[in-house]
Amino acid sequence: MRSVIDCDVHQNLNSLRELVPYLDPAFREYLERGGYTGFQLPNYPWVHPSGFTMGDAVPSDGGVPGSHYPTLREQLLDGWNVEFAILTGEDILNVSCMPHPQLAAALASAYNRWLVDTWLPRDDRLRGSLVIATQDAAAATAEIAHYADHPGIVQVIVSDGARAGYGNPHYLPIWRAAAEFGLPVAVHAGAGGLGVNPPPTPNGYPDYYFEYHSLAPTSAMRHLVSFISHGVFETLRDLRVVLVELGVAWLPSLLWRLDANWKALRSEVPWVKRSPSEQVCEHVKFTTQPLEQPRQPSDLHAILDMVPGSETMLLFATDYPHWDVDQPRLIERRLPVHFRDRVMSENARELYRLPSPVLAAP
Amino acid sequence: MTDTVTVCDLDGLPPGSRRVIEAFGGQIVVFNVAGRLYAVDAVCPHAGGPLSHGRITGARLADTPFEHRWDLEDRILVCPWHGWEFDLETGSTLFDPGVGVAKYEVAVVDGTVLVNG
Numbered sequence: 001m002r003s004v005i006d007c008d009v010h011q012n013l014n015s016l017r018e019l020v021p022y023l024d025p026a027f028r029e030y031l032e033r034g035g036y037t038g039f040q041l042p043n044y045p046w047v048h049p050s051g052f053t054m055g056d057a058v059p060s061d062g063g064v065p066g067s068h069y070p071t072l073r074e075q076l077l078d079g080w081n082v083e084f085a086i087l088t089g090e091d092i093l094n095v096s097c098m099p100h101p102q103l104a105a106a107l108a109s110a111y112n113r114w115l116v117d118t119w120l121p122r123d124d125r126l127r128g129s130l131v132i133a134t135q136d137a138a139a140a141t142a143e144i145a146h147y148a149d150h151p152g153i154v155q156v157i158v159s160d161g162a163r164a165g166y167g168n169p170h171y172l173p174i175w176r177a178a179a180e181f182g183l184p185v186a187v188h189a190g191a192g193g194l195g196v197n198p199p200p201t202p203n204g205y206p207d208y209y210f211e212y213h214s215l216a217p218t219s220a221m222r223h224l225v226s227f228i229s230h231g232v233f234e235t236l237r238d239l240r241v242v243l244v245e246l247g248v249a250w251l252p253s254l255l256w257r258l259d260a261n262w263k264a265l266r267s268e269v270p271w272v273k274r275s276p277s278e279q280v281c282e283h284v285k286f287t288t289q290p291l292e293q294p295r296q297p298s299d300l301h302a303i304l305d306m307v308p309g310s311e312t313m314l315l316f317a318t319d320y321p322h323w324d325v326d327q328p329r330l331i332e333r334r335l336p337v338h339f340r341d342r343v344m345s346e347n348a349r350e351l352y353r354l355p356s357p358v359l360a361a362p
Numbered sequence: 363m364t365d366t367v368t369v370c371d372l373d374g375l376p377p378g379s380r381r382v383i384e385a386f387g388g389q390i391v392v393f394n395v396a397g398r399l400y401a402v403d404a405v406c407p408h409a410g411g412p413l414s415h416g417r418i419t420g421a422r423l424a425d426t427p428f429e430h431r432w433d434l435e436d437r438i439l440v441c442p443w444h445g446w447e448f449d450l451e452t453g454s455t456l457f458d459p460g461v462g463v464a465k466y467e468v469a470v471v472d473g474t475v476l477v478n479g
Contacts (some may be wrong), residue, residue: 042444169428232429263408264445264456270423275457 002340003083003357004328005348007353008188008244008317009076011119012090013347016041018126022117023110027103041094041107042195045182046209048323057321065321066090069122076320077125080328083345084354086128086154087119088244093159097195097340101135108133109143111342120152127352129157129186137170150179156353160219160246161191161200165226171357175232180240184285184351187215187223189245220246221254224280228258231271240351242285245319249292254308255280281309285351286344287317289326291334301336311336314343369468369475375399375442386479390466392451393418395436401448401477402439402468411443413463421447421456439463 013019016039020031031039051166057075059068066072076082092111095104108131130153132140147153148189153257158179158308164170178185192200192212199205200219213214229235258276266272294300304310314335318325332340349356368386375381375394382391382404386447389404403413422437438456439448447456453465467478 207477235427249417263457267422267447270422271427271429 001081001329002332002344003081004332005084005086005345005352005354006076006080006082006320006328007086007242007315007348008088008289008319009070009072009082009085010066010090010320010322011087011115012064013092014063014067019107019110019114019251022113022209027106030103041091042097042191043091043094044194046212048209050323051146051175052323053323054323055223056320062332069119072320073123075320081326082125082318083357084125084127084352086127086129086347087115088157088186089115089131091190092131092260093157093188094191094194095131096134096159097161097163097191097197098133098135099196100351101133101139104133105136105139105143108140112143112147116150116152127151127154128152129155130183131157132174134158134162134171134174137173140174144174144177144181144183148177148321150182153183154354155186155242157188157244159191160187160189160216160223160243161180161194161197163197165230166223166290167226167230167232169230172232172235175236175239179236182238182353184240184242186242187220187246188245189219192216192219192264197313216245217247217250221250224254224284225258227283228272228276229269230278231269233283240285241282242287242315242351244287245289245316246286247290247292247293248286248288248314249266249300249303250308251280251286251310252303255307258336277308281307281313285313285315285347287315288331289317289319290324291326292334293330293334297334298306301333304336304339311339311342312347313337314350316344365479367477367479369477372470372473373435374474380411380414383477385477386389389414392468392477393439394477395450398436398441399468399470399475401468402448402450402453403464406441406443406446407461407463408441408444408446411441411446413439413441413448415442416427416448417442418450432460 020028053065057065059071095108098104111131130147132143254278369392377394377396382467390401391404392401406413416439420437421438422432423431437450448463454462469476
Protein backbone atom coordinates (compact mmCIF):
# COMPACT_ATOMS: atom_id res chain seq x y z
CA MET A 1 0.00 0.00 0.00
CA ARG A 2 1.49 3.30 -1.17
CA SER A 3 2.25 5.91 1.50
CA VAL A 4 0.63 9.29 0.99
CA ILE A 5 1.04 12.87 2.15
CA ASP A 6 -2.29 14.10 3.45
CA CYS A 7 -2.65 17.86 3.05
CA ASP A 8 -5.85 18.41 5.05
CA VAL A 9 -6.09 16.80 8.47
CA HIS A 10 -8.33 18.35 11.09
CA GLN A 11 -6.93 17.87 14.52
CA ASN A 12 -9.05 19.61 17.10
CA LEU A 13 -9.51 20.83 20.63
CA ASN A 14 -12.05 19.21 22.88
CA SER A 15 -12.87 22.67 24.12
CA LEU A 16 -11.61 26.16 23.44
CA ARG A 17 -10.86 26.31 27.17
CA GLU A 18 -7.82 24.15 26.48
CA LEU A 19 -6.29 27.30 24.99
CA VAL A 20 -6.50 29.27 28.25
CA PRO A 21 -2.96 28.41 29.40
CA TYR A 22 -1.62 29.45 26.01
CA LEU A 23 -3.61 32.68 25.79
CA ASP A 24 -2.34 36.17 26.54
CA PRO A 25 -3.57 36.78 30.14
CA ALA A 26 -5.31 39.95 28.97
CA PHE A 27 -7.81 37.82 27.04
CA ARG A 28 -8.27 34.76 29.29
CA GLU A 29 -11.38 36.25 30.83
CA TYR A 30 -13.14 36.03 27.45
CA LEU A 31 -12.67 32.26 27.35
CA GLU A 32 -13.45 31.75 31.03
CA ARG A 33 -16.47 34.02 31.39
CA GLY A 34 -17.54 35.22 27.95
CA GLY A 35 -20.81 34.29 26.23
CA TYR A 36 -24.20 33.23 27.54
CA THR A 37 -23.39 29.53 27.47
CA GLY A 38 -19.64 29.77 27.35
CA PHE A 39 -17.37 31.50 24.88
CA GLN A 40 -17.73 30.40 21.27
CA LEU A 41 -16.09 31.28 18.02
CA PRO A 42 -18.52 32.44 15.31
CA ASN A 43 -20.10 29.23 14.16
CA TYR A 44 -22.03 27.81 11.25
CA PRO A 45 -25.69 28.67 10.85
CA TRP A 46 -25.88 25.66 8.50
CA VAL A 47 -25.93 22.27 10.10
CA HIS A 48 -25.15 18.90 8.57
CA PRO A 49 -28.15 16.91 9.78
CA SER A 50 -26.05 14.00 10.99
CA GLY A 51 -22.94 15.89 12.02
CA PHE A 52 -19.91 17.34 10.31
CA THR A 53 -17.62 14.45 11.24
CA MET A 54 -17.21 10.77 10.35
CA GLY A 55 -19.44 8.65 12.54
CA ASP A 56 -16.57 6.28 13.36
CA ALA A 57 -14.07 8.99 14.29
CA VAL A 58 -15.36 9.54 17.82
CA PRO A 59 -12.40 8.66 20.02
CA SER A 60 -12.48 6.01 22.71
CA ASP A 61 -12.39 8.75 25.35
CA GLY A 62 -15.67 10.11 23.97
CA GLY A 63 -14.09 13.38 22.95
CA VAL A 64 -14.37 15.43 19.80
CA PRO A 65 -13.28 13.69 16.55
CA GLY A 66 -9.74 14.78 15.74
CA SER A 67 -8.94 15.67 19.35
CA HIS A 68 -7.45 12.32 20.39
CA TYR A 69 -4.01 11.53 19.02
CA PRO A 70 -4.11 7.73 19.46
CA THR A 71 -7.35 7.55 17.47
CA LEU A 72 -6.00 9.81 14.74
CA ARG A 73 -2.82 7.73 14.60
CA GLU A 74 -4.66 4.46 14.37
CA GLN A 75 -7.33 5.51 11.88
CA LEU A 76 -5.39 7.90 9.70
CA LEU A 77 -1.61 7.80 10.09
CA ASP A 78 -1.26 4.04 10.44
CA GLY A 79 -4.57 2.95 8.95
CA TRP A 80 -4.11 4.79 5.67
CA ASN A 81 -0.30 4.78 5.60
CA VAL A 82 0.13 8.52 5.84
CA GLU A 83 3.77 9.55 5.56
CA PHE A 84 3.06 13.15 6.56
CA ALA A 85 -0.15 14.80 7.72
CA ILE A 86 -0.56 18.55 7.34
CA LEU A 87 -2.67 19.64 10.31
CA THR A 88 -5.17 22.32 9.37
CA GLY A 89 -7.05 22.86 12.63
CA GLU A 90 -10.79 23.18 12.80
CA ASP A 91 -13.08 26.12 13.53
CA ILE A 92 -10.13 28.08 14.93
CA LEU A 93 -9.94 29.34 11.32
CA ASN A 94 -13.06 31.33 12.16
CA VAL A 95 -10.98 33.83 14.18
CA SER A 96 -10.74 35.94 11.04
CA CYS A 97 -14.50 36.52 10.96
CA MET A 98 -14.63 37.81 14.55
CA PRO A 99 -15.32 41.50 15.14
CA HIS A 100 -12.56 41.96 17.74
CA PRO A 101 -9.20 42.10 15.94
CA GLN A 102 -6.96 41.87 19.01
CA LEU A 103 -8.94 39.04 20.59
CA ALA A 104 -8.87 37.24 17.25
CA ALA A 105 -5.09 37.63 16.99
CA ALA A 106 -4.63 36.47 20.58
CA LEU A 107 -6.74 33.36 19.98
CA ALA A 108 -4.79 32.54 16.84
CA SER A 109 -1.52 32.91 18.77
CA ALA A 110 -2.78 30.72 21.59
CA TYR A 111 -3.84 28.06 19.11
CA ASN A 112 -0.46 28.16 17.40
CA ARG A 113 1.35 27.70 20.72
CA TRP A 114 -0.96 24.81 21.57
CA LEU A 115 -0.35 23.25 18.16
CA VAL A 116 3.41 23.52 18.49
CA ASP A 117 3.52 22.46 22.15
CA THR A 118 1.08 19.58 22.15
CA TRP A 119 0.46 18.17 18.66
CA LEU A 120 3.67 18.48 16.69
CA PRO A 121 5.90 16.68 19.25
CA ARG A 122 3.59 13.65 19.29
CA ASP A 123 4.59 12.20 15.97
CA ASP A 124 7.29 12.82 13.35
CA ARG A 125 4.62 12.58 10.67
CA LEU A 126 2.75 15.68 11.81
CA ARG A 127 3.27 19.16 10.35
CA GLY A 128 1.39 22.29 11.30
CA SER A 129 -0.42 25.17 9.60
CA LEU A 130 -0.03 28.53 11.29
CA VAL A 131 -3.42 30.12 11.92
CA ILE A 132 -3.47 33.88 11.60
CA ALA A 133 -6.22 36.44 12.15
CA THR A 134 -6.39 38.59 9.05
CA GLN A 135 -8.06 41.64 10.65
CA ASP A 136 -4.72 43.10 11.76
CA ALA A 137 -2.15 42.57 9.02
CA ALA A 138 0.74 43.75 11.18
CA ALA A 139 -0.10 41.30 13.97
CA ALA A 140 -0.50 38.49 11.45
CA THR A 141 2.85 39.34 9.91
CA ALA A 142 4.52 39.29 13.32
CA GLU A 143 2.97 35.89 14.05
CA ILE A 144 4.37 34.52 10.80
CA ALA A 145 7.83 35.90 11.54
CA HIS A 146 7.74 34.38 15.03
CA TYR A 147 7.17 30.85 13.72
CA ALA A 148 8.95 31.11 10.38
CA ASP A 149 11.91 29.03 11.46
CA HIS A 150 9.94 26.37 13.32
CA PRO A 151 10.62 23.11 11.48
CA GLY A 152 7.13 21.76 12.17
CA ILE A 153 5.27 24.75 10.67
CA VAL A 154 4.97 24.34 6.91
CA GLN A 155 2.34 26.89 5.89
CA VAL A 156 0.10 29.77 6.88
CA ILE A 157 -3.64 29.10 6.85
CA VAL A 158 -6.73 31.28 6.49
CA SER A 159 -10.38 30.55 5.75
CA ASP A 160 -11.87 31.23 2.34
CA GLY A 161 -14.64 33.21 4.01
CA ALA A 162 -13.28 36.74 4.18
CA ARG A 163 -14.35 40.35 4.21
CA ALA A 164 -12.72 41.02 0.84
CA GLY A 165 -11.02 39.20 -1.99
CA TYR A 166 -7.52 38.19 -0.99
CA GLY A 167 -5.98 40.45 -3.62
CA ASN A 168 -7.14 43.44 -1.58
CA PRO A 169 -4.06 45.45 -0.53
CA HIS A 170 -5.02 45.02 3.14
CA TYR A 171 -3.76 41.44 2.95
CA LEU A 172 -0.58 42.06 0.98
CA PRO A 173 1.78 42.39 4.00
CA ILE A 174 0.57 39.00 5.25
CA TRP A 175 1.19 37.29 1.93
CA ARG A 176 4.54 39.06 1.62
CA ALA A 177 5.67 37.73 4.99
CA ALA A 178 4.60 34.21 4.07
CA ALA A 179 6.41 34.40 0.73
CA GLU A 180 9.56 35.83 2.26
CA PHE A 181 9.71 33.02 4.78
CA GLY A 182 8.97 30.41 2.16
CA LEU A 183 5.61 29.42 3.63
CA PRO A 184 2.71 28.63 1.28
CA VAL A 185 -0.63 30.21 2.17
CA ALA A 186 -3.47 27.73 2.51
CA VAL A 187 -6.95 29.09 1.88
CA HIS A 188 -9.24 26.53 3.49
CA ALA A 189 -12.97 26.23 2.87
CA GLY A 190 -14.96 27.73 5.70
CA ALA A 191 -16.14 30.81 7.59
CA GLY A 192 -18.04 32.20 4.59
CA GLY A 193 -20.96 34.21 5.93
CA LEU A 194 -19.91 33.66 9.55
CA GLY A 195 -19.32 36.37 12.14
CA VAL A 196 -18.81 39.71 10.42
CA ASN A 197 -18.07 38.17 7.04
CA PRO A 198 -20.40 39.10 4.16
CA PRO A 199 -22.88 36.51 2.82
CA PRO A 200 -21.15 33.57 1.16
CA THR A 201 -22.89 34.02 -2.18
CA PRO A 202 -23.59 37.12 -4.31
CA ASN A 203 -27.27 36.43 -3.71
CA GLY A 204 -27.25 36.23 0.04
CA TYR A 205 -27.26 33.39 2.50
CA PRO A 206 -28.14 29.85 1.40
CA ASP A 207 -30.95 28.20 3.32
CA TYR A 208 -29.34 24.77 3.51
CA TYR A 209 -25.93 23.29 4.23
CA PHE A 210 -26.42 21.34 1.01
CA GLU A 211 -26.31 24.66 -0.85
CA TYR A 212 -23.45 26.11 1.15
CA HIS A 213 -21.23 23.09 0.65
CA SER A 214 -22.04 22.77 -3.06
CA LEU A 215 -21.17 26.41 -3.71
CA ALA A 216 -17.80 26.42 -1.94
CA PRO A 217 -15.85 26.65 -5.23
CA THR A 218 -17.40 30.05 -5.99
CA SER A 219 -15.45 31.55 -3.12
CA ALA A 220 -12.22 30.03 -4.39
CA MET A 221 -12.90 31.53 -7.78
CA ARG A 222 -13.44 34.92 -6.19
CA HIS A 223 -10.08 34.80 -4.40
CA LEU A 224 -8.18 33.52 -7.43
CA VAL A 225 -9.57 36.33 -9.57
CA SER A 226 -8.73 38.81 -6.84
CA PHE A 227 -5.14 37.60 -6.42
CA ILE A 228 -4.58 37.86 -10.17
CA SER A 229 -6.35 41.15 -10.83
CA HIS A 230 -4.50 42.90 -8.02
CA GLY A 231 -1.14 41.67 -9.26
CA VAL A 232 -0.31 39.76 -6.07
CA PHE A 233 1.47 37.01 -8.01
CA GLU A 234 3.33 39.64 -10.06
CA THR A 235 4.51 41.38 -6.89
CA LEU A 236 5.26 38.24 -4.88
CA ARG A 237 6.85 35.87 -7.34
CA ASP A 238 7.63 33.37 -4.55
CA LEU A 239 4.11 33.23 -3.14
CA ARG A 240 2.36 29.87 -3.31
CA VAL A 241 -1.33 29.53 -2.51
CA VAL A 242 -3.03 26.24 -1.70
CA LEU A 243 -6.79 26.13 -2.17
CA VAL A 244 -7.93 23.52 0.33
CA GLU A 245 -11.23 21.69 0.01
CA LEU A 246 -12.48 24.07 -2.65
CA GLY A 247 -12.70 21.75 -5.64
CA VAL A 248 -10.72 21.19 -8.79
CA ALA A 249 -12.92 20.48 -11.80
CA TRP A 250 -14.23 24.02 -12.14
CA LEU A 251 -10.79 25.41 -12.94
CA PRO A 252 -10.70 25.16 -16.77
CA SER A 253 -13.79 27.27 -17.34
CA LEU A 254 -12.59 29.99 -14.97
CA LEU A 255 -9.16 30.08 -16.62
CA TRP A 256 -10.70 30.32 -20.09
CA ARG A 257 -12.85 33.20 -18.94
CA LEU A 258 -9.97 34.93 -17.16
CA ASP A 259 -7.59 34.60 -20.09
CA ALA A 260 -10.20 35.94 -22.52
CA ASN A 261 -11.04 38.87 -20.26
CA TRP A 262 -7.39 39.65 -19.64
CA LYS A 263 -6.82 40.05 -23.37
CA ALA A 264 -9.80 42.35 -23.65
CA LEU A 265 -9.52 44.24 -20.35
CA ARG A 266 -5.76 44.38 -19.93
CA SER A 267 -5.93 48.16 -20.00
CA GLU A 268 -7.86 48.20 -16.71
CA VAL A 269 -5.22 46.15 -14.88
CA PRO A 270 -2.05 46.91 -16.84
CA TRP A 271 0.19 45.45 -14.13
CA VAL A 272 -1.08 41.95 -14.96
CA LYS A 273 1.68 40.89 -17.35
CA ARG A 274 1.38 37.11 -17.37
CA SER A 275 -1.77 35.35 -18.50
CA PRO A 276 -4.02 34.30 -15.62
CA SER A 277 -3.66 30.63 -16.54
CA GLU A 278 0.13 30.91 -16.47
CA GLN A 279 -0.03 32.55 -13.05
CA VAL A 280 -2.37 29.94 -11.60
CA CYS A 281 -0.20 27.11 -12.88
CA GLU A 282 2.89 28.59 -11.26
CA HIS A 283 1.45 29.90 -7.98
CA VAL A 284 -1.60 27.85 -7.02
CA LYS A 285 -2.13 24.31 -5.76
CA PHE A 286 -5.43 22.53 -5.16
CA THR A 287 -6.11 19.81 -2.64
CA THR A 288 -8.12 16.94 -4.03
CA GLN A 289 -10.80 16.38 -1.40
CA PRO A 290 -13.69 16.40 -2.12
CA LEU A 291 -12.60 15.27 -5.57
CA GLU A 292 -15.40 15.74 -8.08
CA GLN A 293 -17.05 12.49 -9.14
CA PRO A 294 -18.14 12.45 -12.79
CA ARG A 295 -20.11 9.42 -13.91
CA GLN A 296 -17.22 8.43 -16.15
CA PRO A 297 -13.84 8.65 -14.36
CA SER A 298 -12.28 9.45 -17.72
CA ASP A 299 -14.23 12.72 -17.75
CA LEU A 300 -12.13 13.90 -14.81
CA HIS A 301 -9.01 13.00 -16.75
CA ALA A 302 -10.25 15.03 -19.69
CA ILE A 303 -10.79 18.05 -17.45
CA LEU A 304 -7.34 17.71 -15.91
CA ASP A 305 -5.90 17.59 -19.43
CA MET A 306 -7.46 20.99 -20.10
CA VAL A 307 -5.19 22.68 -17.55
CA PRO A 308 -1.55 22.66 -18.62
CA GLY A 309 0.58 21.54 -15.68
CA SER A 310 -2.32 20.17 -13.66
CA GLU A 311 -0.25 17.13 -12.65
CA THR A 312 1.93 19.53 -10.61
CA MET A 313 -1.00 21.44 -9.11
CA LEU A 314 -2.92 18.77 -7.18
CA LEU A 315 -2.19 17.71 -3.60
CA PHE A 316 -3.87 14.68 -2.08
CA ALA A 317 -6.00 15.27 1.02
CA THR A 318 -8.41 13.19 3.08
CA ASP A 319 -10.11 15.92 5.15
CA TYR A 320 -10.06 13.46 8.07
CA PRO A 321 -12.20 13.26 10.22
CA HIS A 322 -14.93 15.05 8.30
CA TRP A 323 -18.07 13.42 6.93
CA ASP A 324 -16.94 13.73 3.29
CA VAL A 325 -13.51 12.17 3.86
CA ASP A 326 -11.65 10.85 0.79
CA GLN A 327 -9.97 7.50 1.23
CA PRO A 328 -6.47 7.41 -0.39
CA ARG A 329 -6.87 4.17 -2.34
CA LEU A 330 -10.13 5.35 -3.86
CA ILE A 331 -8.70 8.70 -4.96
CA GLU A 332 -5.52 7.18 -6.32
CA ARG A 333 -7.56 4.92 -8.61
CA ARG A 334 -9.54 7.87 -9.94
CA LEU A 335 -6.43 9.79 -10.98
CA PRO A 336 -4.64 9.32 -14.29
CA VAL A 337 -1.78 6.86 -13.80
CA HIS A 338 0.92 9.44 -14.53
CA PHE A 339 -0.57 11.79 -11.88
CA ARG A 340 -0.45 9.33 -9.01
CA ASP A 341 3.08 9.66 -7.63
CA ARG A 342 2.96 13.43 -7.85
CA VAL A 343 -0.51 13.97 -6.45
CA MET A 344 -0.47 11.35 -3.70
CA SER A 345 2.84 12.58 -2.24
CA GLU A 346 5.52 14.20 -4.37
CA ASN A 347 3.88 17.55 -5.12
CA ALA A 348 3.33 18.07 -1.40
CA ARG A 349 6.84 16.91 -0.56
CA GLU A 350 8.24 19.53 -2.90
CA LEU A 351 5.86 22.33 -1.84
CA TYR A 352 6.35 21.79 1.90
CA ARG A 353 10.00 20.73 1.60
CA LEU A 354 9.35 17.47 3.38
CA PRO A 355 12.15 14.93 3.60
CA SER A 356 12.27 11.97 1.25
CA PRO A 357 11.97 8.51 2.71
CA VAL A 358 15.29 7.16 3.95
CA LEU A 359 16.00 4.09 1.90
CA ALA A 360 17.39 1.09 3.68
CA ALA A 361 20.96 0.22 2.79
CA PRO A 362 21.15 -2.61 0.25
CA MET B 363 8.17 38.80 -54.38
CA THR B 364 6.07 41.63 -53.02
CA ASP B 365 2.98 43.07 -54.58
CA THR B 366 2.30 46.78 -54.41
CA VAL B 367 -1.18 48.20 -54.29
CA THR B 368 -2.12 51.82 -54.77
CA VAL B 369 -4.34 53.25 -52.05
CA CYS B 370 -4.96 56.85 -53.16
CA ASP B 371 -3.27 60.21 -53.43
CA LEU B 372 -1.82 61.38 -50.17
CA ASP B 373 -4.24 64.30 -50.33
CA GLY B 374 -7.02 61.77 -50.13
CA LEU B 375 -5.71 60.41 -46.81
CA PRO B 376 -5.21 63.45 -44.60
CA PRO B 377 -4.09 63.14 -40.95
CA GLY B 378 -6.83 61.62 -38.81
CA SER B 379 -8.42 59.73 -41.70
CA ARG B 380 -8.43 56.12 -42.78
CA ARG B 381 -9.26 54.11 -45.88
CA VAL B 382 -10.20 50.52 -46.44
CA ILE B 383 -8.91 48.83 -49.59
CA GLU B 384 -9.28 45.39 -51.08
CA ALA B 385 -5.84 43.87 -51.48
CA PHE B 386 -3.90 40.64 -51.12
CA GLY B 387 -7.07 38.60 -50.92
CA GLY B 388 -8.70 40.59 -48.11
CA GLN B 389 -9.45 43.97 -46.63
CA ILE B 390 -6.71 46.27 -45.41
CA VAL B 391 -7.21 49.46 -43.46
CA VAL B 392 -4.73 52.30 -43.98
CA PHE B 393 -4.46 55.00 -41.31
CA ASN B 394 -2.88 58.42 -41.38
CA VAL B 395 -2.14 59.15 -37.73
CA ALA B 396 -0.75 62.68 -37.46
CA GLY B 397 1.27 62.18 -40.62
CA ARG B 398 2.40 58.61 -39.89
CA LEU B 399 0.92 55.97 -42.18
CA TYR B 400 0.02 52.45 -41.05
CA ALA B 401 -1.67 49.56 -42.81
CA VAL B 402 -3.02 46.44 -41.11
CA ASP B 403 -5.59 43.77 -41.86
CA ALA B 404 -9.03 45.25 -41.41
CA VAL B 405 -10.32 42.12 -39.69
CA CYS B 406 -9.33 41.39 -36.10
CA PRO B 407 -7.44 38.07 -35.77
CA HIS B 408 -9.31 37.36 -32.54
CA ALA B 409 -12.96 37.17 -33.54
CA GLY B 410 -13.25 38.95 -36.86
CA GLY B 411 -14.10 42.39 -35.48
CA PRO B 412 -13.86 45.38 -37.87
CA LEU B 413 -10.49 46.96 -37.07
CA SER B 414 -11.39 49.50 -39.75
CA HIS B 415 -13.73 50.95 -37.10
CA GLY B 416 -11.20 50.77 -34.25
CA ARG B 417 -10.23 53.77 -32.17
CA ILE B 418 -6.64 54.97 -32.31
CA THR B 419 -5.51 55.96 -28.87
CA GLY B 420 -2.84 55.35 -26.23
CA ALA B 421 -2.63 52.74 -23.50
CA ARG B 422 -2.41 52.41 -19.78
CA LEU B 423 0.80 50.69 -18.76
CA ALA B 424 2.17 49.75 -15.35
CA ASP B 425 5.36 48.45 -13.78
CA THR B 426 3.77 47.84 -10.39
CA PRO B 427 0.26 47.09 -9.17
CA PHE B 428 -2.16 50.01 -9.19
CA GLU B 429 0.00 52.20 -11.44
CA HIS B 430 -1.86 53.72 -14.40
CA ARG B 431 0.66 55.34 -16.74
CA TRP B 432 -0.70 56.74 -19.99
CA ASP B 433 1.69 56.04 -22.83
CA LEU B 434 1.94 55.06 -26.51
CA GLU B 435 -0.42 57.89 -27.50
CA ASP B 436 -1.62 57.56 -31.12
CA ARG B 437 -0.02 54.14 -31.47
CA ILE B 438 -2.73 51.82 -30.21
CA LEU B 439 -5.55 50.51 -32.37
CA VAL B 440 -8.41 49.11 -30.27
CA CYS B 441 -10.75 46.57 -31.79
CA PRO B 442 -14.32 47.85 -31.45
CA TRP B 443 -15.64 44.42 -30.51
CA HIS B 444 -13.61 42.91 -27.64
CA GLY B 445 -11.07 45.62 -27.00
CA TRP B 446 -7.88 43.87 -28.06
CA GLU B 447 -5.18 46.53 -28.26
CA PHE B 448 -2.73 46.47 -31.20
CA ASP B 449 0.47 48.50 -31.36
CA LEU B 450 0.46 50.02 -34.85
CA GLU B 451 4.25 50.15 -34.84
CA THR B 452 4.56 46.38 -34.55
CA GLY B 453 1.09 44.92 -35.10
CA SER B 454 1.43 43.07 -31.79
CA THR B 455 -1.18 42.98 -29.05
CA LEU B 456 -0.22 44.50 -25.73
CA PHE B 457 -0.88 41.25 -23.87
CA ASP B 458 1.44 39.07 -25.98
CA PRO B 459 4.08 40.22 -28.47
CA GLY B 460 3.64 36.90 -30.23
CA VAL B 461 0.01 37.63 -31.05
CA GLY B 462 -0.93 40.38 -33.46
CA VAL B 463 -2.52 41.60 -36.66
CA ALA B 464 -0.80 41.43 -40.04
CA LYS B 465 0.94 44.71 -40.73
CA TYR B 466 1.96 46.06 -44.13
CA GLU B 467 4.62 48.47 -45.26
CA VAL B 468 3.25 51.81 -46.48
CA ALA B 469 5.14 54.12 -48.81
CA VAL B 470 4.41 57.46 -50.49
CA VAL B 471 5.83 57.72 -53.98
CA ASP B 472 5.24 60.86 -55.99
CA GLY B 473 2.31 61.84 -53.79
CA THR B 474 0.66 58.42 -54.05
CA VAL B 475 0.10 56.14 -51.06
CA LEU B 476 1.21 52.55 -51.74
CA VAL B 477 0.90 49.41 -49.64
CA ASN B 478 3.35 46.56 -50.08
CA GLY B 479 2.07 43.08 -49.39
